[in-house]
Amino acid sequence: MYIIIVGGGRLGYYLTRALLDEGHEVLVIEKDATFSQIINNELGSVSLHGDGCEAATLEAAGSGRADIFITVTGDDEDNLIACQLAKHKFNVPRTIARVRNPQHEKVFKKLGIDATVSTTNLILEHIKHELPSHPLMHLLDIQEKGLEVVEVKIPPGSTTIGKQIKELPLPADSILSLIIRKEGKPTVPTNSSVIQAEDQIIAVTSPESEDELRAALIGE
Amino acid sequence: MEFHRILVPVAGTKADEGAIELACSLAKRKNKSKIFAVHVIPVERSLPLDAEIKPEIGRAEDILSQAENIAQERGCAVETDILQAREVGPAIIDEATEREIDLILMGVTYKKHYGQFCLGDILPYVLKNAPCRVILDHQIDI
Amino acid sequence: MMKVIIMGCGRVGAQLATLLDKEGHQVTVLDTKSYSFRWLPADFKGTALLGHGLDEVTLKKAGIENTDVFVAVTQGDNRNIMACQIAKHIFDVPKVVCRIYDPLRRDLYITLGIEAISPTTIFAQVLKEKVEG
Numbered sequence: 001m002y003i004i005i006v007g008g009g010r011l012g013y014y015l016t017r018a019l020l021d022e023g024h025e026v027l028v029i030e031k032d033a034t035f036s037q038i039i040n041n042e043l044g045s046v047s048l049h050g051d052g053c054e055a056a057t058l059e060a061a062g063s064g065r066a067d068i069f070i071t072v073t074g075d076d077e078d079n080l081i082a083c084q085l086a087k088h089k090f091n092v093p094r095t096i097a098r099v100r101n102p103q104h105e106k107v108f109k110k111l112g113i114d115a116t117v118s119t120t121n122l123i124l125e126h127i128k129h130e131l132p133s134h135p136l137m138h139l140l141d142i143q144e145k146g147l148e149v150v151e152v153k154i155p156p157g158s159t160t161i162g163k164q165i166k167e168l169p170l171p172a173d174s175i176l177s178l179i180i181r182k183e184g185k186p187t188v189p190t191n192s193s194v195i196q197a198e199d200q201i202i203a204v205t206s207p208e209s210e211d212e213l214r215a216a217l218i219g220e
Numbered sequence: 221m222e223f224h225r226i227l228v229p230v231a232g233t234k235a236d237e238g239a240i241e242l243a244c245s246l247a248k249r250k251n252k253s254k255i256f257a258v259h260v261i262p263v264e265r266s267l268p269l270d271a272e273i274k275p276e277i278g279r280a281e282d283i284l285s286q287a288e289n290i291a292q293e294r295g296c297a298v299e300t301d302i303l304q305a306r307e308v309g310p311a312i313i314d315e316a317t318e319r320e321i322d323l324i325l326m327g328v329t330y331k332k333h334y335g336q337f338c339l340g341d342i343l344p345y346v347l348k349n350a351p352c353r354v355i356l357d358h359q360i361d362i
Numbered sequence: 363m364m365k366v367i368i369m370g371c372g373r374v375g376a377q378l379a380t381l382l383d384k385e386g387h388q389v390t391v392l393d394t395k396s397y398s399f400r401w402l403p404a405d406f407k408g409t410a411l412l413g414h415g416l417d418e419v420t421l422k423k424a425g426i427e428n429t430d431v432f433v434a435v436t437q438g439d440n441r442n443i444m445a446c447q448i449a450k451h452i453f454d455v456p457k458v459v460c461r462i463y464d465p466l467r468r469d470l471y472i473t474l475g476i477e478a479i480s481p482t483t484i485f486a487q488v489l490k491e492k493v494e495g
Contacts, residue, residue, distance in 0.1 A: 002268075027265060045306040048265065053440055055466050062265030077416060077440040080447075081467070089470060103418050111447055 001025070004066045004092075006052030006082045007073035008035045011098070015072065016043060027061055052082040055089055063090035072098040080104075083113050115143050136214045139202070149177075149204055152217045156197040159219030166191040168216045171209035178202040223247060223323040223353075228257045229312050232283040235327025238359045240287050243325050244294040255298045257287040258315055260308045269304055277302065309345030317351050324350055328358045363387055365429045369415035369445050370436035374461070376401030378433065383408050390424045415445045421453070431457045439463050446476050 001024050005012050008030030019026045020043060029052040030036040036049040050057035052071065063069065069086040071079035076099055083095040099105050099118040108116045125138050140149040154161065160168060165176065176189045180200040187193070189201070195217070205213050226243045230236040240257065247253035259280040263269055284300040291298040305311035316324055324346060328339070347354055364387045368375050371393035379391045380403055389408030392415045393399065399410045413420030415434065426432065432449035434442035439462050446460040460478045462468040468480040 025268070040307075040310075045310050053467070054464070055470070060265060062267065064266060065268070075440070077438065077444040080444050081440040084474070085467075085470065088474060101417065104416070107444075107448055107452055110451055 001067040002062070002065055003027075003068045003070065004029065004058075004061055004063060004086070006069075006071040006079070007098075008032070008039050008047055009072070009074065011072045013039060013043075015070070016046060020046065029057060029061055053078055053085065055085060058082075058085055058090055063092060066090070066092045068092070068094045068096065070096045070098075074100065076100050076104050080108060080111065080113065083108075084111065087112060109143075135218055136210060142204075146206055147204055148207055148210075149202065150210065150213070152201045152203065152214055154195055154197060154199040154201065154218055158195070158197070158217075160195045160217060161197050163195055164191065165189055165193050165195070168195075170216050171205065171212045174203055174205035174209050174213045176201055176203045222253070224253050225319060225321045226253065226255045226323045226325055227312070227316050227319065227321040228255060228287070228325050228327075229308075230257050230259050230283055230287050230327075232259070232279065233327065233329050235329045235357065235359055236283065236287060237290055237327075239325055239327030239357050240290045240298070241294065242355070242357050244291055244296040246323070246325070247296060255291060255296055256301065256315075256319060256321070257284055257291075257298050258301045258303055258312070259283050260303045260305055260311045262308055263304050263306060265306070269306065271304075273304075309342045309349070312342070312346055313349045313351070322352050324352060324354045326354070326356055328356050364431055365425065366390070366431040366433065367392065367421075367424050367426060367429045367449075369393075369432070369434045369442075371398040371401055371410070372435065372437065373401060375433075375435045378435070379408060380406065390429075392420065392424055416441065416448065418448075418452075421448065426453045426455065429455055431455070431459070433459045435461045439467055443467070443471055443476065443478075446478075450476065 003019055003024050003026050005016055005026065005028045008028045012028050016026050016028050026046055028039055028047045029050055030039065030047055031051055033049050036047040039047040048061050063086055069083060069092040071082045073079055079097040083097045086092040087095050094114050096115045097108055097113050099108060099116045102118045102120045105116045105118050129137050135153050135155060137151045138148055139151055142148065178186055179189050179193060180186045181196060182198040201217060203213060223246055226247055228239050228243050243255050247255050261273065261276045261280055263271060280302045288298050288300060303311050303315060326343065328343065366382055366387050367390045368379050369392045371391045375391060379389045383389045383406055391408060391410050392413060394414055396412050402410060411424050426449060432446065432455045434445045436442055442460045442462060446458045449455040450458045458477060460476050462471060462478045462480055463482050465480045465483045468478045471478050
């Protein structure tokens with residue numbers, strides 16, 4: 001695949017190296033001539049010196065035949081504009097943007113960017129994972145379908161312990177996929193499965209129903 | 221001074237002839253010496269690296285057969301190759317490394333850019349990164 | 363009377379704010395540096411708000427949810443474009459105007475439905491008329 005990356009900072013550099021290792025054709029567009037030169041010296045002729053928000057640069061980069069366009073500069077606005085240019089002027093099928101301000105994730109999606117990655121959110125998720133008190137964790141985003149895979153831990157003392165799944169007021173767009181019991185045995189939940197203390201329940205849900213799902217599972 | 225494997229990048233300028241001639245005189249002293257004449261076609265990013273750019277390839281073939289003729293007149297055999305690359309300089313260096321070249325010989329034409337003497341991008345890159353000796357053949361009045 | 367938010371309090375932003383304020387409109391000017399507000403006259407009756415115009419919290423504080431007009435005139439083309447798209451598509455502001463220096467970028471965003479003005483094009487045209495005058 002031909003992958004264009006805008007932003008040759010540390011993130012862009014390591015991303016390029018990893019994608020080259022996987023056998024893809026990669027080009028990094030970098031504003032700073034020195035950085036661009038360093039990348040070329042270290043990784044072979046894979047960097048183009050220029051502004052990724054300008055049509056002329058994207059033209060020279062051969063954006064018209066790119067399969068994926070990724071923006072990883074430090075500025076959200078630059079990442080957005082470069083992706084929109086790639087999408088609307090060069091018809092790149094898939095655009096992915098790095099987002100600094102986590103609120104901008106929904107803005108970018110609304111404005112037609114195919115996927116976003118927020119470092120702030122990723123770190124936040126990791127922190128939540130480490131905190132045992134947080135009963136709902138995100139395991140996976142299925143961005144294009146607007147769904148996510150989450151894990152809910154049943155704390156001892158939950159009002160739902162001893163109840164059957166069918167008794168719980170689960171949101172319509174959430175599906176329980178797996179229950180991992182305290183002793184580590186995974187089972188596929190049925191309507192008559194009984195909630196036990198310290199169960200880990202893996203579910204697929206829409207982000208909007210997340211709170212409702214958590215409340216239904218642990219009781220409040 | 222003897223060289224065994226000489227790389228002569230040819231660009232299709234008037235300096236090519238002199239460079240091949242010089243390579244022949246440096247190589248001749250030893251029968252086993254090899255001369256490689258290469259032409260690098262820079263491929264713009266809008267095309268894949270292995271795209272077949274017909275007019276460019278035709279031109280490259282002409283340039284290389286010209287080089288072959290000049291060498292033959294001087295009793296030297298030349299191995300020729302067409303390379304496609306994003307940038308010319310690194311392509312020359314890669315080729316020199318791969319073929320274990322001990323001399324890169326480049327013909328230089330006198331260039332002026334906005335009134336200033338200018339070596340371009342390729343020569344300084346080769347000088348900076350060459351894994352072997354480099355001779356720049358600067359020919360006056362061509 | 364209209365409610366107007368102006369993002370960027372440079373020479374142009376401040377002057378526009380002053381003009382609209384004098385005509386009795388309710389003006390809020392946004393800038394990331396308080397020093398920029400020195401451009402505003404002492405008798406300015408509108409609001410000067412410190413904050414980043416790409417930040418939803420700031421925009422809400424500025425009253426974007428019930429403003430009539432949003433104007434982006436910061437120094438950064440991309441910042442202006444992004445702010446205007448947020449105003450138009452997230453907050454449904456009825457009228458959004460954007461300054462884009464780069465004429466090519468302006469053309470693209472006009473096709474994407476953003477009302478954009480390129481001072482570069484306009485000024486070059488004015489100069490041309492003067493030269494030919």
